[in-house]
Amino acid sequence: MxxxxxxxxIFHTLRNNKLRTFLTGFSVGWAIFILVMLLASVNGMQNGFxxxxxxxxxxxxxxxxxxxxxxxxxxxxxxxxxxKNDDVEYIRRSFPDDIEYLSARYYSRTSARYKSETGSYxxxxxxxxxxxxxxxxxxxxxxxxxxxxxxxxxxxxxxRKVAEDLFKKEDPVGKFVEFNGSLFRIVGVFIDEGxxxxxxxxxxxxxxxxRIYGNTNNISxxxxxxxxxYDLPKAxxxxxxxxxxxxxxxxxxxxxxxxxxxxxxxxxxxxISSFSAVLNTISIGVGFLILIAGxxxxxxxxxxxxxxxxxxxxxxxxxGAMPKQIINLVLLESTFITTLSGFIGLIFAWIILSLxxxxxxxxxxxxxxxxxxxxxxxTIILIVAGVLAGLIPAIxxxxxxxxxxxxxx
Amino acid sequence: xxxxxxxxxxxxxxxxxxxxxxxxxxxxxxxELVAIMGSSGSGKxxxxxxxxxxxxxxxxxxxxxxxxxxxxxxxxxAQYRNKFLGFVFQSFNLINYKSALENVAxxxxxxxxxxxxxxxxxxxxxxxxxxxxWATHLPSxxxxxxxxxxxxxxxMAAEPKVLLADEPTGALDSTTSYEVMDLIxxxxxxxxxxxxxxxxxDIAHMCKRIVHLKDGVIVEDxxxxxxxxxxxx
Numbered sequence: 001m002x003x004x005x006x007x008x009x010i011f012h013t014l015r016n017n018k019l020r021t022f023l024t025g026f027s028v029g030w031a032i033f034i035l036v037m038l039l040a041s042v043n044g045m046q047n048g049f050x051x052x053x054x055x056x057x058x059x060x061x062x063x064x065x066x067x068x069x070x071x072x073x074x075x076x077x078x079x080x081x082x083x084k085n086d087d088v089e090y091i092r093r094s095f096p097d098d099i100e101y102l103s104a105r106y107y108s109r110t111s112a113r114y115k116s117e118t119g120s121y122x123x124x125x126x127x128x129x130x131x132x133x134x135x136x137x138x139x140x141x142x143x144x145x146x147x148x149x150x151x152x153x154x155x156x157x158x159x160r161k162v163a164e165d166l167f168k169k170e171d172p173v174g175k176f177v178e179f180n181g182s183l184f185r186i187v188g189v190f191i192d193e194g195x196x197x198x199x200x201x202x203x204x205x206x207x208x209x210x211r212i213y214g215n216t217n218n219i220s221x222x223x224x225x226x227x228x229x230y231d232l233p234k235a236x237x238x239x240x241x242x243x244x245x246x247x248x249x250x251x252x253x254x255x256x257x258x259x260x261x262x263x264x265x266x267x268x269x270x271x272i273s274s275f276s277a278v279l280n281t282i283s284i285g286v287g288f289l290i291l292i293a294g295x296x297x298x299x300x301x302x303x304x305x306x307x308x309x310x311x312x313x314x315x316x317x318x319x320g321a322m323p324k325q326i327i328n329l330v331l332l333e334s335t336f337i338t339t340l341s342g343f344i345g346l347i348f349a350w351i352i353l354s355l356x357x358x359x360x361x362x363x364x365x366x367x368x369x370x371x372x373x374x375x376x377x378x379t380i381i382l383i384v385a386g387v388l389a390g391l392i393p394a395i396x397x398x399x400x401x402x403x404x405x406x407x408x409x
Numbered sequence: 410x411x412x413x414x415x416x417x418x419x420x421x422x423x424x425x426x427x428x429x430x431x432x433x434x435x436x437x438x439x440x441e442l443v444a445i446m447g448s449s450g451s452g453k454x455x456x457x458x459x460x461x462x463x464x465x466x467x468x469x470x471x472x473x474x475x476x477x478x479x480x481x482x483x484x485x486x487a488q489y490r491n492k493f494l495g496f497v498f499q500s501f502n503l504i505n506y507k508s509a510l511e512n513v514a515x516x517x518x519x520x521x522x523x524x525x526x527x528x529x530x531x532x533x534x535x536x537x538x539x540x541x542x543w544a545t546h547l548p549s550x551x552x553x554x555x556x557x558x559x560x561x562x563x564x565m566a567a568e569p570k571v572l573l574a575d576e577p578t579g580a581l582d583s584t585t586s587y588e589v590m591d592l593i594x595x596x597x598x599x600x601x602x603x604x605x606x607x608x609x610x611d612i613a614h615m616c617k618r619i620v621h622l623k624d625g626v627i628v629e630d631x632x633x634x635x636x637x638x639x640x641x642x
Contacts, residue, residue, distance in 0.1 A: 005518055012506050315502045318463060320491020320519040320567070323483045398483070403463040406498060 010333045013305070024301045025341030028294035028385070032345035032378055035287030036370055040353050042283050044360065044368030046276045051366050058269055059100070059230070060133050061239050063222040063246060064261045072253035081250050081259055084217045085210075088127075091222065094245055098226050098238050103127035104206050104219040112202070113178040114166040121162055123179070123202040125209035126223075133223045136203070141173035141188030144205050148187075152208045157188040159199035179204075182212055232270050239264040291381070295338070295389045302334050302393035306400075313397050314405020323398035330397050334390030335383060342382035346375065410571060410602045411437040411460065416469035418455055429455045431625035433469070437571075437604065442597040442635070444613035445606045447622035454575065456622065457606050461494055461573050462486045474570045491519050495564030499576035501556040503548040509535060509559045510544040516567035534562040538592060554585035561592055565601075572596065572603040578612055584641070590615045591638035611636075 014021045065081035088104045106125035111118060130136075131143045136157075144155050156179070163172045163186075172186045184204065192198035210216050226238050243262040244254065252259035306313070313326055350370065357368050418430040429452045437443055447453040458464040459471065462481060471478045473493055481489065495516075496502075503512045514531035522530070535541050538558040540551075548556055557577060564572055574593065578586035590612060597603050597617075605616055613619050614636045621629035 004524065016506065311502065312504055315504060316515070316519075317487060318461070318490060318496050318502075319516040319563070320487050322487040322519070325519070401463075403458050406463070406502065 006329060006332060009329065010336055013333060014337070017305075020301060021337060024298050025337050025344070027297040028291070028338050028382070029341040029345030029348070031287065031291040031294040032342045032382065033349045034290050035284070036346060036349035036374070036378065037353075038283035038287050039280070039374055040349070040357070040368040040370050041365075042276060042279045043370065044357075044365045045279065047366040047368070049272045049276065058265055059228050059235065060223060060225045060265045061242065062261075062263045062265075063224075063242070064263070065221070065250075066258045066261055068252055068256055069258035070253040070256040072256065073251040075251055079259075081252065083219045083222060085206075085219060086217070087246070087249070088219065088222055090249065091224070091242070091246075095238070095242070098230075098241075100225040100227055101129040101132045102224040103130035103133055103222070105130070105221040105223055106206055106209055106218070107220040108209070108213065110179045110202065112162070112166060114172075114175065117166045117168070119162070119165050121159075121200055121202050123156075123204060123209070125204050125206040127206055130203070130223060133225050136190045136192070138188045138190045140171070141186070143188055143190075144203070149205045149207055152211055153205065154182060154184045154208055154212075155187045155205065156184045157190055157203045158186055159201045160189055160191045161196065161199040162202060163189045180213070232266055235264060235266040239267075291385060295385045298334055298338055298386070298389035299392060302330060302390055303396065305333075306330065306393045306397045309397075310400055310405045313400045314402040317400065317402040318406065326398045326400075327394040330394035331387055331390040334393070335386030338386030338389060339379070339382050342378070342385075346378055350375075410439040410441070410474055411435070411604075412470070412472040413460075414470040416456075416459065416471065417467045418452075418459060418464075419467060429625050430459075430466070433625075433627060435620065435627065435630075437602060439570075439602050440597070440600045442594070442603045442617045443605070444616035444619045445604060445622060446608060446613050446619055448608065450624075451622040452625040453606050453622045457573055457575055457604065460571075460604065461496060462490050487519075491516060491567060493570045495567055495569035495572045497557070497560050497564050497572065497574040497577045499579040501548070501553075501560045501580070503556055503559060503563075505548050508545050508547055509540060509551065512548070512559055513563045513566050516563060520567060531562075531566055534566045535559070537565075538562045552585075553581050554588055557581060557585075557589050558592060561589070561596070565596065570602065572601055574603065574605045576606055576608070578607070578609065583611075586612065587638045587641040591642050594635070594638055 063083075065083050068075065068077050068079045068081065071077045083104075085104065088102060092099065092102055103126045108123050108125070109120060110123045111120050128143060128145050128149060131138070136143065138157065139160070141157075143157055144153070147153075148155050156177070158166075158172065158177075166172070166177060167175070172189055175186050176183045177186055178184075179202075190199070190203075206219070210218070226235055230238065239262050243260065246260055246262070247254055247256070250260065316326065353369055360366060360368060413433055413435040416430055416433040417428075419426045419428040421427075433456060445453045445456065455464065459466050462478060465481065473489075476489075476493075478489065504515070507515070510528065510531050513534055514527045517527040517530055532541065532544060535544050538561055540555060540558055540562070543551060543555060548559070551559065561577075577593065578589055581589060586609075593603060593605065594615060605612070607613050614633060615638050616633070617635050618632045619629070620627055
């Protein structure tokens with residue numbers, strides 16, 4: 001394989017047939033180029049989807065109350081379901097092993113004033129654990145904690161945009177802001193990757209807010225994350241159990257889809273994963289079909305080359321070349337063309353991707369790129385393809401009878 | 410050196426079978442220079458192909474340097490050809506993109522001789538056929554006679570037991586033919602066994618023995634007084 005004479009011969013043949021070599025090589029290079037671009041596009045779509053989801057924990061479940069659509073247990077249809085604080089405690093008690101983090105959500109809107117700056121923002125009153133569920137990143141200060149919750153402290157964590165609006169260049173942490181007339185101390189500032197609107201939000205401890213505004217036990221929704229070790233079937237089974245128990249508690253018919261809504265991220269995530277897996281398979285399939293066309297092209301050219309060199313092969317055999325040496329020569333040549341041109345296609349695709357890939361960042365399509373494993377796989381495919389392309393011509397060459405080859409004088 | 414007993418060979422031509430060799434018996438001692446003569450269709454080329462292991466016989470025995478040649482696989486035939494035989498063809502059959510030196514070195518390559526030694530040996534043989542200065546030239550840059558001399562050097566480079574020449578002068582004018590025969594005679598003088606297939610009387614008489622083939626049998630086998638080619642060069 002690393003025989004200088006063989007390589008000399010291969011280079012010689014290629015040099016003498018530049019156009020032929022180029023055209024054959026092009027078909028394989030092009031095929032690999034398309035394959036890599038297709039895979040990168042699927043990867044880009046996947047990235048786009050993942051970006052949309054990754055500001056929440058992927059093992060999260062959101063429970064929202066609705067309005068019943070069926071009469072059940074003596075209640076008429078059309079009843080509004082209202083969650084209360086003890087629903088959260090009930091869930092916590094019912095599923096001690098299944099739940100990782102659990103939080104109530106109380107949605108409201110508040111006006112905010114600091115010095116002369118004012119604004120109106122959505123506010124969510126939640127448990128401290130909500131930070132983990134929403135994957136909130138605090139860049140300055142801290143999130144509120146259990147102590148704030150039990151003391152019903154008037155503290156709040158504000159989004160970066162809120163901080164910019166109200167405080168301009170000032171450090172908001174430790175300052176007091178007036179929310180609907182009551183003073184709250186800002187304990188932290190958070191950011192949210194990819195979503196500016198989420199940074200116009202304020203978080204406050206649930207108890208504090210419920211007491212100040214309406215002195216209520218009502219909550220708007222419940223968010224939780226389940227045990228991260230759960231796989232999809234287990235997660236789905238858990239959300240079913242959760243739905244059952246909540247429906248029973250609120251006297252909703254088990255068949256009623258509207259009374260309560262349990263939304264499991266894993267399910268949606270799984271749908272998208274299988275969607276992009278299908279896309280991936282399709283693009284690999286299409287790429288392969290194109291590659292096969294390239295391989296057939298190389299095989300075709302090699303058969304032609306062998307025909308042209310029949311006499312030469314006959315001479316070599318008369319001089320003592322063994323069949324396997326002839327096979328070697330042909331296989332090495334086809335593998336060399338395939339691998340080299342494939343690499344050129346690969347590098348070309350890679351250059352284009354690294355130039356434009358990072359600049360593409362839309363919700364559905366983001367940073368298309370290929371992984372190292374794709375590159376390695378493509379290389380192996382190329383070498384195999386080269387061997388396959390050369391196989392039939394090589395066997396043909398090895399079967400050349402010296403007498404036949406030499407007789408056409 | 411060569412021993413052939415009752416050799417038969419026929420070719421299938423569709424439904425007909427063409428009996429080309431009909432029981433050839435022939436021996437050649439080491440150091441002989443034998444001309445095999447015959448008109449076209451006499452079977453002389455078929456005989457040479459069988460001797461050269463380029464083709465197999467249907468029946469009969471072939472013993473080369475004490476080794477029975479039978480049931481050859483492609484690989485075995487290639488090894489025997491490389492070890493025992495040197496070929497010289499009418500149309501030279503040099504590889505046109507290799508220099509004279511590389512052509513001569515080719516059988517040594519298949520003998521797995523190291524590159525450096527190969528080059529030295531090949532150059533040495535080119536020198537012996539008087540073409541040392543032409544070592545780096547491609548066949549297309551050589552005259553017919555020079556090409557055949559390169560081919561002879563190539564055949565000799567592997568140091569074969571027997572040199573088989575199929576119409577070595579067939580494509581050459583008479584002066585060049587005599588030059589080539591002179592070279593063949595000199596190689597024979599060194600003790601090499603050589604078989605020359607030819608249909609030219611004058612070339613045949615430059616050998617030491619003439620075997621006449623007709624319709625697949627040997628009709629005449631005589632020793633002759635060798636005409637030296639040197640005097641015509």
